[in-house]
Amino acid sequence: MTIKRAKKSEATRGTIGIPRALNIYENYPLWFTIFDALGYRVMLSSKSSKNLYEKGIETIASEAVCYPAKLTHGHVMDLVRKKVDAIFYPSVVYEKPEFGEATNNFNCPVVAGYPEVIRVNVDALEEKGIPMYSPFIALDNEKAFIETMKQTFPEIPAEEMEQAVQKGLAEAEKCRRDIQNEGEAALHYMAKNNVKGIVLAGHPYHVDPEVNHGIPELITMNGMAVLTEDSISHLGSIDHKLRVENQWKYHARLYRAASFAAKQENLEFVQLTSFGCGLDAITTDMCQEIIEGHNKVYTLLKIDEINNLGAARIRVRSLKAAIEERDRHHIKPAEMAPPKERPLFTKEMRKEGYTILAPQLAPTHFAMLEAAGRATGYNLEVLPAVTPRGVDEGLRYVNNDACYPAILTIGQMMDALKHGDYDLERIAVLMTQTGGGCRATNYIAMLKKSAPRSRDGTNSCHFPECKWA
């Protein structure tokens, strides 16, 4: 992308600031091109740094949120300091579809909702009289997207806005192809020069040096090339149905990138995840399954605001040693075994009186669910309230970064299956999926992981008699 910001004198509509944070790393070419075409002077906030982070620290509402989100406060304060006329920071709920196998194109709820957090916590916006435009946008629906932009800027002629958006979409697509071309060029270089490479996979904002703390440089210092997940994900394919619901745009790239790296002899996969990232509680386990399913080494690096590369350095060196060992023994990537078909609940099972276990998610409402199920001929049993043993089971089986409700839900189900008085030959599980951007859609995937299969696809459920794993 060639960015040439308009001069102050050329900006007929004033200056608009955009924070260099979260999904702006994905969508900046789109937003820059739109506002530039509309006659704005587009100001991006300064590069991330500890100093910039501290400028916004007092407005951070939750200590538990990930570092990329916390940094957003500093970026908005930086734009306030730069005296922009307005700020544009949209709530992008849906991204543009990229891969056919994905069932949705959600952004993480933190990414999608963070403009609202900024709006209600950064008082300086009101104090300095800087309007912040943060429309809710669905990039997967071009017509709705254009309509929202028109409604957000009613003073701009509709036709002008439409043309600017089209220009922006074309530029975004061009940038996406540029990134992919760079990935292919890097692979070509590696093959030609017999160099190993690492797919350093994360989310778009993990390219921010203040977020990744120089891990890419650490890898190149070890003589290996670094490729981002979005530069090679178009080369991968999902060969078998994933255990998880593939519904987040950035994470769909991770699965493809993992699948591609897993099959290459000269490529490894290292996943970066930020502390506090609830979605990565799902995606890290899935990427690990893909990589290890091909008999390769999966490496996860967890990062936060602390810039201490000691642990990362050891992990990268260990990975390098493992690659050398593997090469010495001529070990090649293996084919991944297809997952076992999930048995469906049939009419016969209903007639045979199979017990259907449902977790207790809402005491008042779920009592009705149980009665309704039984009235229609299903032997439905909603589990009682979670016990301390259920909590222990949840902590044992669920990724530690998952939220407490996930731990309770899976824990009570595992507790019932392991310790309950049920005939495991005649049991089924009923668990709802929310269909939203939160990880709750993936509770069922977490439960499937709790009763894992072995690599060859045979049943290795914790309960020898159990058929549903």
Ligand code: SF4
């Ligand atoms: S996906 Fe994870 S790291 Fe990214 S914004 Fe959401 S919680 Fe933070």
